[in-house]
Amino acid sequence: MLYINCPHCGLRSQNEFAYGGDATVKRPELNKEISDQEWDNFVYLRKSPRGKHLELWHHISGCRQWIKVERDTSTHEIFKTYKANEAIE
Amino acid sequence: MSQDFRLDNVGMVNREKKISFKFNGKKYFGFEGDTIASALIANGVHLVGRSFKYHRPRGFFGVGVDEPYAILQLDRNNERDPNIRATEQEIFEGLEVKSVNCWPSVNFDIGAINNFLKMFFPAGFYYKTFMWPPSFWYKIYEPFIRMAAGFGEASIKHDKERYEHKYEYCDLLITGSGPSGLASAYAAAKNGARVILAEDKPRFGGSLLTSDVNIGNQTGVEWTEKIIAELKSMPNVVVKNRSQVFGYYDHNMLVMSERISDHLPKTQEYLPKQRLWYIRANEVLISSGSIERPLVFGNNDTPGVMLSSAAKEYMKVYGVLVGKKPLIFTNNDSGYETAIEFKKNGVNPIILDTRSNPSSDIITEAKNLNIEIKFSYVVVAAKGYKKVKSADIAKISDDKKELFNIENIKCDCICVSGFWTPSIHLASQSGNKSKFNEKIDAFVPDKSKQQENTIGSANGIFTLEETIKDAFDKGFDVSNKITEKNNKVSVPTVVEKKSTDHDKFWCVPLPKGKSYKRFLDFQNDVAVSDIELALREGFRSIEHVKRYTTLGMATDQGKTSNLNGLQLVSDIENKVVPQVGHTTFRPPYTPVSIGAIVGREVGKHSKPTRKSPMHSWHEKNNAVFVDAGVWLRPRYYKQGNEGLFEASKREAKNVRQNVGVCDVTTLGKIDVKGPDAAEFLNRVYTNAWLKLPVGKARYGVMLREDGIVMDDGTTTRISENHYHMTTTTAQAANVLSHLEYYLQLVWPELNVNVVSTTEQWAGAAIAGPNSRKLLMKLFPNLDVSNEGLPFMGYKEADLFEVPAKIYRISFSGELAYEINVESDNGYFMWEKIMEVGQEFKIQPYGTEALSTLRIEMGHVAGSELDGRTIPYDASLEGLVSKKKDFIGKRSLNRSAFISKDREKLVGVVPIDKTTSIPEGSYIVKDPKAKLPNPKLGHVSASCWSVEYDNPFSLAIIKDGKNMIGQKLFAMSPLKNKTIPVEIVSSHYVDPEGKRVRS
Numbered sequence A: 001m002l003y004i005n006c007p008h009c010g011l012r013s014q015n016e017f018a019y020g021g022d023a024t025v026k027r028p029e030l031n032k033e034i035s036d037q038e039w040d041n042f043v044y045l046r047k048s049p050r051g052k053h054l055e056l057w058h059h060i061s062g063c064r065q066w067i068k069v070e071r072d073t074s075t076h077e078i079f080k081t082y083k084a085n086e087a088i089e
Numbered sequence B: 001m002s003q004d005f006r007l008d009n010v011g012m013v014n015r016e017k018k019i020s021f022k023f024n025g026k027k028y029f030g031f032e033g034d035t036i037a038s039a040l041i042a043n044g045v046h047l048v049g050r051s052f053k054y055h056r057p058r059g060f061f062g063v064g065v066d067e068p069y070a071i072l073q074l075d076r077n078n079e080r081d082p083n084i085r086a087t088e089q090e091i092f093e094g095l096e097v098k099s100v101n102c103w104p105s106v107n108f109d110i111g112a113i114n115n116f117l118k119m120f121f122p123a124g125f126y127y128k129t130f131m132w133p134p135s136f137w138y139k140i141y142e143p144f145i146r147m148a149a150g151f152g153e154a155s156i157k158h159d160k161e162r163y164e165h166k167y168e169y170c171d172l173l174i175t176g177s178g179p180s181g182l183a184s185a186y187a188a189a190k191n192g193a194r195v196i197l198a199e200d201k202p203r204f205g206g207s208l209l210t211s212d213v214n215i216g217n218q219t220g221v222e223w224t225e226k227i228i229a230e231l232k233s234m235p236n237v238v239v240k241n242r243s244q245v246f247g248y249y250d251h252n253m254l255v256m257s258e259r260i261s262d263h264l265p266k267t268q269e270y271l272p273k274q275r276l277w278y279i280r281a282n283e284v285l286i287s288s289g290s291i292e293r294p295l296v297f298g299n300n301d302t303p304g305v306m307l308s309s310a311a312k313e314y315m316k317v318y319g320v321l322v323g324k325k326p327l328i329f330t331n332n333d334s335g336y337e338t339a340i341e342f343k344k345n346g347v348n349p350i351i352l353d354t355r356s357n358p359s360s361d362i363i364t365e366a367k368n369l370n371i372e373i374k375f376s377y378v379v380v381a382a383k384g385y386k387k388v389k390s391a392d393i394a395k396i397s398d399d400k401k402e403l404f405n406i407e408n409i410k411c412d413c414i415c416v417s418g419f420w421t422p423s424i425h426l427a428s429q430s431g432n433k434s435k436f437n438e439k440i441d442a443f444v445p446d447k448s449k450q451q452e453n454t455i456g457s458a459n460g461i462f463t464l465e466e467t468i469k470d471a472f473d474k475g476f477d478v479s480n481k482i483t484e485k486n487n488k489v490s491v492p493t494v495v496e497k498k499s500t501d502h503d504k505f506w507c508v509p510l511p512k513g514k515s516y517k518r519f520l521d522f523q524n525d526v527a528v529s530d531i532e533l534a535l536r537e538g539f540r541s542i543e544h545v546k547r548y549t550t551l552g553m554a555t556d557q558g559k560t561s562n563l564n565g566l567q568l569v570s571d572i573e574n575k576v577v578p579q580v581g582h583t584t585f586r587p588p589y590t591p592v593s594i595g596a597i598v599g600r601e602v603g604k605h606s607k608p609t610r611k612s613p614m615h616s617w618h619e620k621n622n623a624v625f626v627d628a629g630v631w632l633r634p635r636y637y638k639q640g641n642e643g644l645f646e647a648s649k650r651e652a653k654n655v656r657q658n659v660g661v662c663d664v665t666t667l668g669k670i671d672v673k674g675p676d677a678a679e680f681l682n683r684v685y686t687n688a689w690l691k692l693p694v695g696k697a698r699y700g701v702m703l704r705e706d707g708i709v710m711d712d713g714t715t716t717r718i719s720e721n722h723y724h725m726t727t728t729t730a731q732a733a734n735v736l737s738h739l740e741y742y743l744q745l746v747w748p749e750l751n752v753n754v755v756s757t758t759e760q761w762a763g764a765a766i767a768g769p770n771s772r773k774l775l776m777k778l779f780p781n782l783d784v785s786n787e788g789l790p791f792m793g794y795k796e797a798d799l800f801e802v803p804a805k806i807y808r809i810s811f812s813g814e815l816a817y818e819i820n821v822e823s824d825n826g827y828f829m830w831e832k833i834m835e836v837g838q839e840f841k842i843q844p845y846g847t848e849a850l851s852t853l854r855i856e857m858g859h860v861a862g863s864e865l866d867g868r869t870i871p872y873d874a875s876l877e878g879l880v881s882k883k884k885d886f887i888g889k890r891s892l893n894r895s896a897f898i899s900k901d902r903e904k905l906v907g908v909v910p911i912d913k914t915t916s917i918p919e920g921s922y923i924v925k926d927p928k929a930k931l932p933n934p935k936l937g938h939v940s941a942s943c944w945s946v947e948y949d950n951p952f953s954l955a956i957i958k959d960g961k962n963m964i965g966q967k968l969f970a971m972s973p974l975k976n977k978t979i980p981v982e983i984v985s986s987h988y989v990d991p992e993g994k995r996v997r998s
């Protein structure tokens, strides 16, 4: 079970969190004309990298904040965690 | 029965307390502190089971977790427990155990015929034998395999025992209380670290219980007792026996199973049977020790052949002789320690040593005790079927290829020692890539992967002096990283006998013309010939060989077999062991009860149960409850002999004719607050929200980004910057997460906050033509006229001095209001409504009547918004704004979503007006069409329309709106029904929606 350092609460067990997928996906702006392809990429296409992955976790049984976690998908090593709107190094 | 093999005054069992137990129906006696194994051996019983494949007789091979054979089934307190290791389970008064893997009995086993049909059971026999024809699987192969094999029979009853889970945090977890575990725990604890020391056996001390050593002028046992007593007295230390750390998971999470009551006749009151510990440790020291390696020779699975270390432990810990004419077969000095112990207890052993001319303190001691030793000698084959009776032994050439002077000598047990294998399972589970240590012919942990270090013989250190010194250092080092107290304790002096090098020889060649089975894996019946065959058939990767031959699988996890298997593969392949590599060790290290894994999360405890504040009223009034998400809701209120159908019909009818009241507390409620709340709702919902005035409610639908409907509900503007959102009961939690996602990550510039208020409000829906009259009486000072409180209006007023919120919204399609009060006042509100409602013929109604009312009105719910529908499918196009953008809008023009034959919502009525249509039925044109019959759609919800007194259903069918008026068929192959139906509008009752506005 992962041990995730919530930037708001500190180290907490994985079972307090819900996984939220790739954190680098950006939602297209509202009211902006975009192609079908761009929209499909946003809704459906995700990379599944082996190695470093910046991902979202929701601290649902804690502070209820969405956070970003930089994790190695093959070793589960967590390098760093960020608040939702913190700049990524 | 007398205990013929029990020694007087030797061992640690409690001679004062005699205990009787039954094995295969026969009564035996042992002492408190015995395991089933030690007590049976004391009684001369060695035959305890049959092997997995060939059904050969099985005895005891080890003395603890190393035991591959003696797996029994236990009956305790009317519960059945399979998969019990006889070497671990302690006896208690009244214990009953029986053998597994044998039918009809352990002494006469029909499956043993397999032993004479060996050609049918070669490597990969499951894959070869039971392949064809496939139809044989179900009726012939599977029942045969299940009856003939398997390790016991699981009970099909509910397990009445209690199991608990515990979460614990520590600086240092130490897995095993042998010399290295004790020394490191002591050093770390003295340095102020929070330590957990776990020992899987009942007794602490590991090898110190049986070795002839001296630490700080004390015997190993005395030193152990002193250290344990001191550790137990320290507040920063937890010491646990009967506790196996069986799994090493990510981020230094380890799981330990503590057997609290298994050794007692009955689980004690207020205590669980077992407790599962989830331990998050900053550092881990793995001190799990090592397991003696078998030597491989003909019929080496015969009962009476066992590890020499096990024979020694039976003597020293339990005071039990495993035989009175022992043969010791060894390639190292450990066998001598066992022989010396036999000699001390008045039994004359013979030692066969594969080495030609070794010398050490221990060998000298054995010689001085006049023990017979034969150098360059091996056991060729054990003789005897159910118990060793003699052994063929031979002199072996220096190159270990040829046998000379084969002779038969009498013996009643053969104690084997093929040197030691470190138990690296936990280190391997943590991700540590092991490395091969040539000196000990075994793998040891390599660089730490997580925060773990391995100490003592688990790390391949086999001298006590080095072990103790290294463990004191490691205990100090890892604790000091955390505590920084620099409190170092001195290392005691150690006295032990020096031993010399072991012989790398491990597998006795077959004599000419003989084809003895030489077993590698005793639990899974894998012999040398099976591995040879697998390699001849082209299997190369050790992982493939493992799965093909079953070497090192099941509950044993290769504890005794692993290295010999690798040796053999590398010998045949002309490789060295590290080139072959080893298979992956996986948790659990030893079997764990399913009950312990599940813990308290059984039955109703598997999820939380939420009850509304009015729950006890419902109970008192004969409500029959139904699970709705995590809530319990009244499904109907039973009157007299009514069933579900009659009661729900009565309740729904009363709503249409008079007035009903329904507990709607369970609806999800979310407060949306902030200056940008309107803008936020406008982006979340498909319809327009910017112009909703204060004091008004609006129905809204929200989508996922892929255009599928996520949820629906009404949201009310309470004040300028405050909205009260409602969600469906089931989606409440998801909707909150969804809103938080957009506010925190996508549009952080919006100044809005959301918080769940579901549990803050108790809700009652009042519906029916009399509801306004009732409301007038409940709120005499409030203008509840159609003008004063119009449809979708909102008011605040006091209900008998209790502050209440009144929403004029309707799910039933009738004139209806929803009253919310603070949860604590919910019961009061409900009683008042019932009391005042008497004169208007009020009745409570449950979820079944609620469904009926919404279905015949054509209101969609979860069965239509099932994660596949977009707003157009559910006739909600009027709610989709063309002007503004919102979540999911861009997906709605995907070609599949705008296709003409998209399935849409309609109503369905059976032509005969009497036959109810099962939910899930398919709508088809021709019931006799060739299969697969083209499906037009499916029935999503069915009810008995109380308005028209006939069945009515909602369905989602292709090109729905254009199908209205058509005569089709509803088919339910499950219920074996074909019903002629007519497609009608989904708005079956009051299609213009006059009632809600009346």
Ligand SMILES: [Zn+2]
Pocket: A006, A007, A008, A009, A010, A059, A062, A063, A064, A065
């Ligand atoms: Zn948090």
